[in-house]
Amino acid sequence: MTAQLALVGLVVADMTRSFDCYRRLGLDLPSGTDEPHFETTLPGGLRLAWDTVESVRSFHPDFRPGTAGPALAFDCGSPAGVDSTYRDLLEAGCTSALEPWDAFWKQRYASVHDPDGHSIELFAALPG
Numbered sequence: 001m002t003a004q005l006a007l008v009g010l011v012v013a014d015m016t017r018s019f020d021c022y023r024r025l026g027l028d029l030p031s032g033t034d035e036p037h038f039e040t041t042l043p044g045g046l047r048l049a050w051d052t053v054e055s056v057r058s059f060h061p062d063f064r065p066g067t068a069g070p071a072l073a074f075d076c077g078s079p080a081g082v083d084s085t086y087r088d089l090l091e092a093g094c095t096s097a098l099e100p101w102d103a104f105w106k107q108r109y110a111s112v113h114d115p116d117g118h119s120i121e122l123f124a125a126l127p128g
Contacts, residue, residue, distance in 0.1 A: 007039070007047040008070050010118055011056050011063075017115040018050060021092045025074050025085070025120070071119035079108035082122045086110045089120065102126060 012018040015038065019029040027048070029040065036055035041047050056063045076082045083100050089112050090096060097119065098111040110122045 006045075007049055008072070009049040009051060010070070010114075010116065011051050011053055011065055012114075012116045013053055013065070014115060015050060015052060017093055021089055021094055021114045021120070024088050024092050065116065071121055073121040073123060076108075076122050076124045078124050079126060082108040082110050082124050085122050086112065089122075094120065 010018065015033050015035065016031070019031065019033065023029050023031075027040065027042075029038075036052045036058075037049065039047050039049035053063070053065055074085070076085045079100075079102075086096075086100050093115050094112040096111075097113050098109070100108060100110040100122070103109040106126045107123045108126055112120050112122070114120055
């Protein structure tokens, strides 16, 4: 059997802050949750999960959050969508990693870090 990607997991310091960012990207997430673990199934079957640092430390006591981790990429539908989503995520507490720009690979592209340092990549095809 070949392994298949089934779940992307994020370790976060604050579920509420993290969910606020990802709701602005269209994910259907609850508000005000204080659960140590939450997961949702995306269209197509991929699961996305969040765990608090404390939850992970309950079974891995030496766990230390790092700055590296998965990058989630979101198609914003249009170049203007990249710009507006980028601004919206900054308002939600994300920090800029790369301001929107027209990339040589024919996409409008930007990158932010969510409140826990995970990369969120924003893109859309450029016209023409």
